[in-house]
Amino acid sequence: MAPLGTDEDRDDDAFQPRWELLGDTPRALGSVTLDLNHLLHRAHPWKAHGVFGQEDFTELTEAGALEGRAELLLDARPVRQEGRLIARVRGFCRATLRLTCVRCLVDFSAPLEAEIDAAFAVGSDPAVKNKNWRFEEDVEYLPDGVLTLSHLVEEELLLTLPMNPVCFSGCAGLCAGCGADLNRAPCTCRASEPQGPFAALKSLRST
Numbered sequence: 001m002a003p004l005g006t007d008e009d010r011d012d013d014a015f016q017p018r019w020e021l022l023g024d025t026p027r028a029l030g031s032v033t034l035d036l037n038h039l040l041h042r043a044h045p046w047k048a049h050g051v052f053g054q055e056d057f058t059e060l061t062e063a064g065a066l067e068g069r070a071e072l073l074l075d076a077r078p079v080r081q082e083g084r085l086i087a088r089v090r091g092f093c094r095a096t097l098r099l100t101c102v103r104c105l106v107d108f109s110a111p112l113e114a115e116i117d118a119a120f121a122v123g124s125d126p127a128v129k130n131k132n133w134r135f136e137e138d139v140e141y142l143p144d145g146v147l148t149l150s151h152l153v154e155e156e157l158l159l160t161l162p163m164n165p166v167c168f169s170g171c172a173g174l175c176a177g178c179g180a181d182l183n184r185a186p187c188t189c190r191a192s193e194p195q196g197p198f199a200a201l202k203s204l205r206s207t
């Protein structure tokens with residue numbers, strides 16, 4: 001009988017992070033770090049599945065309040081590239097944020113999900129020291145080799161944030177004249193005399 005396969009047996013390119021593969025209850029990852037110095041000296045991957053709370057993020061909190069907990073699924077493994085060892089970090093993170101619609105100013109829930117595929121190396125970036133560095137690469141250098149998971153998740157989720165969040169694509173917004181929410185009811189001020197800054201200009205011109 002063939003031995004049962006393990007995660008370690010899968011080759012690097014076959015790795016496909018999937019939420020449903022995880023049977024374990026996620027644990028709190030608030031202060032968890034990954035020491036790349038250790039990872040790069042081991043032959044097998046390091047995996048994480050866990051959750052973060054609002055308190056684990058600083059920048060994301062400025063955009064909106066976290067609803068529930070943010071979740072992370074991660075697989076980090078050493079990969080040899082251009083003759084040196086780097087850490088390839090792949091996975092997914094997801095969270096639901098409370099955002100304010102720029103059109104109607106109503107708060108709404110925005111589910112965010114980001115795919116993670118990043119590469120890290122320990123030390124200082126050779127491209128900074130050597131202007132003739134020939135590699136065009138997307139490797140992030142960590143001087144102390146320590147990757148903080150909450151920072152990684154926060155960065156990835158921030159990238160998925162909409163610049164101008166809208167509660168739904170057809171949101172009609174607020175009436176510029178009377179401020180009525182046009183999603184709830186048609187505005188009554190349109191039928192009568194226009195109000196607001198343009199109406200004031202009009203009355204100035206007519207005198």
Ligand SMILES: [Zn+2]
Pocket residue numbers: 101102103104105106166167168171172173
């Ligand atoms: Zn809206």
Ligand SMILES: [Zn+2]
Pocket residue numbers: 175176177178179180187188189190
């Ligand atoms: Zn109006």
